[in-house]
Amino acid sequence: MTDCWIEIGSQDRLACRLIGWRVPGPQAAERRRKLRLLQKKRGRGEPSQEALKACDWMFLVTNVPKEKLSFREAIVLYRARWQIELLFKHWKSIGLIATLTGKNDAAIMVRLWARLCASVIQHWLTVYCSWRPDLLISFA
Numbered sequence: 001m002t003d004c005w006i007e008i009g010s011q012d013r014l015a016c017r018l019i020g021w022r023v024p025g026p027q028a029a030e031r032r033r034k035l036r037l038l039q040k041k042r043g044r045g046e047p048s049q050e051a052l053k054a055c056d057w058m059f060l061v062t063n064v065p066k067e068k069l070s071f072r073e074a075i076v077l078y079r080a081r082w083q084i085e086l087l088f089k090h091w092k093s094i095g096l097i098a099t100l101t102g103k104n105d106a107a108i109m110v111r112l113w114a115r116l117c118a119s120v121i122q123h124w125l126t127v128y129c130s131w132r133p134d135l136l137i138s139f140a
Helices: 025-041 049-054 071-093 105-130
Strands: 002-008 014-022 057-062
Touching: 014 071, 025 049, 049 057, 057 071, 071 105
Parallel strands: none
Antiparallel strands: 002 014, 014 057
8 A cells, every 4th residue: 555645747736645555466467468458459569567567556646635535535435436437438328318419408408317317217127136036137
C-alpha cells in the first residue's frame, strides 16, 4: 500500500494524493497478458519492465486529504464508481439512451424516462431471479 502526495500538471501544478495497492497475482498476470497483446496489436515490441511492473498495482489519484477520505474509503468509493460506470454503459447499450429521438423535448424526455424505468425493472428482475434457484428463467 502507498499513500503519498504528488504534483501533477505540466504548467499549472496541482497537489494530489497518489493511492496505490497491489492487485492479486492472477489479476496482475491478466493485465500483463492484455498489455502484451495490445503492444503486439499496435506493432510494438515487448512492453517495458516499468509497464509490466505497473500491472501489479492499482493507482488512484485524488486531491481529497486523508482527514476527509481514508485509504479504505477511497477503495470503496472507487469500486462503487465502477459499478456506476457499468450501469451507464448498460443504459447506453441496452437502453439506447444515446439514440433518443422525438418531435419535441417532452417526447424525448418521456422516452428517456420510459427506457430508464424499463432498465431498472429489468435489473431488479435479473437480481431477484438470480437469487431464486427454483425459477428457471432465461433472459436470452
